[in-house]
Amino acid sequence: MPIEVHKPGLSTTVQDAGRSGYYDVGIPPSGALDQYSLTAANHLVGNAPDAAVLECVYMGPEIAFTEPATVAVTGADIPPRINGEERPLWEAFPVAAGDVLDFGFAKAGARAYIGVAGGIDTPVMLGSRSTYKLGGLGRPLEAGDVLPIGAHSGDVAGRTVPEELRPVLSKEVEIRVVMGLYDHVLAPEGRKNFLGSTWTLTPVADRVGFRYKGAELELVERTPPFGAGQDPSNIVDAPYPIGSIQIPGGVEPIILHRDAVSGGGYMMVATVISGDLDVVAQSAPNTRTRFVEIGLDEALAARRDYRQRAQRVAGLFA
Numbered sequence: 001m002p003i004e005v006h007k008p009g010l011s012t013t014v015q016d017a018g019r020s021g022y023y024d025v026g027i028p029p030s031g032a033l034d035q036y037s038l039t040a041a042n043h044l045v046g047n048a049p050d051a052a053v054l055e056c057v058y059m060g061p062e063i064a065f066t067e068p069a070t071v072a073v074t075g076a077d078i079p080p081r082i083n084g085e086e087r088p089l090w091e092a093f094p095v096a097a098g099d100v101l102d103f104g105f106a107k108a109g110a111r112a113y114i115g116v117a118g119g120i121d122t123p124v125m126l127g128s129r130s131t132y133k134l135g136g137l138g139r140p141l142e143a144g145d146v147l148p149i150g151a152h153s154g155d156v157a158g159r160t161v162p163e164e165l166r167p168v169l170s171k172e173v174e175i176r177v178v179m180g181l182y183d184h185v186l187a188p189e190g191r192k193n194f195l196g197s198t199w200t201l202t203p204v205a206d207r208v209g210f211r212y213k214g215a216e217l218e219l220v221e222r223t224p225p226f227g228a229g230q231d232p233s234n235i236v237d238a239p240y241p242i243g244s245i246q247i248p249g250g251v252e253p254i255i256l257h258r259d260a261v262s263g264g265g266y267m268m269v270a271t272v273i274s275g276d277l278d279v280v281a282q283s284a285p286n287t288r289t290r291f292v293e294i295g296l297d298e299a300l301a302a303r304r305d306y307r308q309r310a311q312r313v314a315g316l317f318a
Contacts, residue, residue: 060103
């Protein structure tokens with residue numbers, strides 16, 4: 001049962017839970033930036049939690065269904081419409097052959113996830129259907145594309161995620177971080193300003209990284225190590241964890257996300273905890289952001305809470 005792309009939206013890609021095992025050779029995990037919304041969309045339509053969906057940014061696509069299907073849209077508040085009539089978010093709804101799905105204007109958040117019963121059945125590349133544009137593994141949708149849908153069974157229309165299990169989308173957020181590995185390069189006042197300032201997300205916010213503007217951060221005076229560049233934030237090349245925060249030159253922190261390069265020569269002053277990467281993903285430009293330092297024990301507890309919340313969604317439809 002293929003679906004036909006009439007309009008691709010701003011940047012709509014096929015994404016699943018991501019590909020693992022290749023970061024050491026420079027291929028990032030990719031996958032949905034908001035993993036919770038991905039799994040929720042799949043549970044709503046009866047798919048495995050890691051099945052492929054469509055991730056759209058700020059502006060949804062226009063797609064037509066050639067056969068009856070069940071669809072769910074999660075993540076950002078970008079209202080879905082069938083033949084011009086609005087449908088609910090976070091709820092599975094039926095579509096008929098010939099129906100056209102499009103979207104209204106984004107009200108909150110940045111990325112919506114379109115799950116279709118059976119999953120988007122594009123080719124598997126290195127263990128995943130996720131698009132990694134920079135590496136030539138897939139590309140954003142284009143008008144005229146035809147996307148195959150996998151086999152499915154059962155009527156799941158009407159499934160819904162209750163309000164208490166839906167994320168809160170805000171223009172003011174707190175992002176929890178673990179400081180290090182190179183936070184010692186920040187002068188004491190620079191560290192204070194990094195954690196004490198309110199940062200504003202710039203329009204430079206995509207699957208590779210999210211750049212913020214705000215205070216200028218003082219760095220310690222030092223001679224860059226042999227083999228590093230001359231920028232005061234340069235280090236000898238090191239691996240970059242997903243969620244790590246660079247501050248080239250001491251200005252405009254950049255949070256690296258799921259399409260980021262695997263290493264380079266800029267210091268990483270902190271790393272966003274895994275449970276808050278979805279919050280970063282749903283940040284639209286001009287979102288006011290504060291970085292909150294926590295310890296490893298708190299970060300592990302937050303990860304457990306995050307996973308338990310996803311398990312609660314799965315349990316609704318077991």
